Amino acid sequence: MPITVPAYGKEAAGRLASMADMTADDGALRRFLHGLPGVDAVGLQARAATLGTRSIKTTAKAYAIDLAISMIDLTTLEGADTPGKVRALCAKALLPDPTDRTAPRVAAVCVYPDMVATAKEALGGSGIQVASVATAFPAGRVALPVKLADTRDAVAAGADEIDMVIDRGAFLSGRYMAVFEEIKAVKEACVRAGGTSQSETGGGSAAHLKVIFETGELQTYDNVRRASWLAMLAGADFIKTSTGKVAVNATPPVTLLMLEAVRDFHESTGVQVGVKPAGGIRTTKDAVKYLVMVNETLGERWLTADWFRFGASSLLNDLLMQRQKLSTGRYSGPDYVTVD
């Protein structure tokens, strides 16, 4: 297996170039994506269900809760968002449990592009990333120049991470090259003025790109596998399940499938890509199931906030309540966490 390099590192481009013949033109890309093995749906669901039955208790549970908190992209994506609400969310990101300062910080705060500056200011140099959705989230139904402008605007405002949506219409109608080129173009737009697209530190000059598939709209598991490979070949740093704005969001089988795609991509190219399930993960129990899946599929290397994230808002409160239960022995209640 090739030596592992991060997807945002400067060596990743070279590794992707080795796959260039698969992405040379529309026909080659289609042949490659349709040549991927079909997904055994029953087997996938059974595997995801089995991994969900692991019993994680006591010290392992405490570790899992703290790990899950540190992996959260604390999210507010409402039309009714105000600077005040974003600042409140940032305060929560910095100090999730004011009654217990040992609770870890979350990984990032995820907002709409016009709130990036507010979030950046509130978080200061705390090390918590600011993620911004872009490319006309959640539908993505605007022309490419508008998507790129949206992205550049968020990056200029200081976003450390960009969550883009793919054009599901183009993907479902088989125009894979259009989706591929769009992801590449957005990746270019993530470069900060004066920087390069491949940074050495991983922070610095380019925002990390998360590519949202909206798996609830992709219809089949085969499509999810194809979309995962397509995005990773185009240079995604993270692949993300959903926007949280449609009926079906992250599910364990879909996430497992994406984790497997990341594993296979890593085995063939050595490029490490992150995964972010988003939407519908509300309880500690669910979060721990996802962590088990990551550990079993990708191993410990991915069990950090750099390579696995939860897109969630209400999950944090449940994690904090469980944390309080573990530390005090009493069941906690919603009166003891914030109302977001």
Next chain:
Amino acid sequence: MNQSDRLSVLKTYKLYLGGAFPRSESGRVYEVTDSKNRWLANAPLASRKDARDAVVAARKAFGGWSGATAYNRGQILYRVAEMLEGRRDQFTAEVAAAEGLSKAKAAAVVEAAVDRWVWYAGWSDKVAQIAGSANPVAGPYFNLSSPEPTGVVAVLAPQDSSFLGLVSVLAPVIVTGNTAVVVAAEDAPLPALSLAEVLATSDLPGGVVNILSGRTAELATPLAAHQDVNAIDLTGAGAELATDLERAAADNLKRVRRPGPADWAADPGTDRLLAFLETKTVWHPMGV
């Protein structure tokens, strides 16, 4: 077909959580016997996680139930009494078996329980007149105090009266808008678990009443310590357990009703009704 040829159809008694009838999360059951130690049924042996789930269900139901009009709550509780009336024979048999009463005495107990439920149902739109007041104040204000439900109430049902006692502690809690997590009498939980079937078919929103069967001490301890339970009625706890539970309940300033001798057949009075209410006082400027 000869009567004796029929296979008996045994009932699986289950918990009542959030309007559904699950088995215990733990998968455990325990044997329930009648007063002569003959096996009656297996009842679910609820765990602390069932208690936790019950509190979550009760909290979820609280907004809707406490926000319903008093008239509406009264109508629903009256409906429960109607359903109970239709199942008198079933409850008579269960109470007779559980408490070792003759059929006639058990029937009298069930009738008393139905009457008590009706009596409490009538209080829904009258309790504000008793517990509320218009207060004279030295200023140009209307000053009004009105009773509000306390919230989620954990109820340890009495051990000595499996049905009349249960109704006497449950009805006053929910009629004012509280939601309840009930721990049924440890040795005689069957009437309580059957009451759940009545509640489920009486327009009572799911989660307003949640019924657990099992060891009172095992279930009461996490309920007393639970930060999201607002009050606890210790009627079914022995003296020693009650002291421990009171100590556990002190941490989040739960309202606690201590156990005491009770004559379930006597006129209940408003004591239990008023025990789980908070007073809200509003100052309203008078128009000039």
